[in-house]
Amino acid sequence: MSSKHIEYLRREHARLDAEIDREARQCRPDEVLIARLKKLKLAVKDQIAAWSSDTGGSRVA
Secondary structure, three states: OOHHHHHHHHHHHHHHHHHHHHHHOOOOOOHHHHHHHHHHHHHHHHHHHHHHHHHOOOOOO
16 A cells, blocks of 8 residues: 555544544434544554554554
């Protein structure tokens, strides 16, 4: 996996985190949406971790 792809995954992880925070601050947060975003965020984190373990890197978002 290229470093550009890893940087994309890290940006996507941060974007999902921000979107989760934004939705959680709503008067009536959409819990289903938050759960879906958290699953996506975890999947991205798992992809980063898998790549990091393959290359010997230790940085996980």
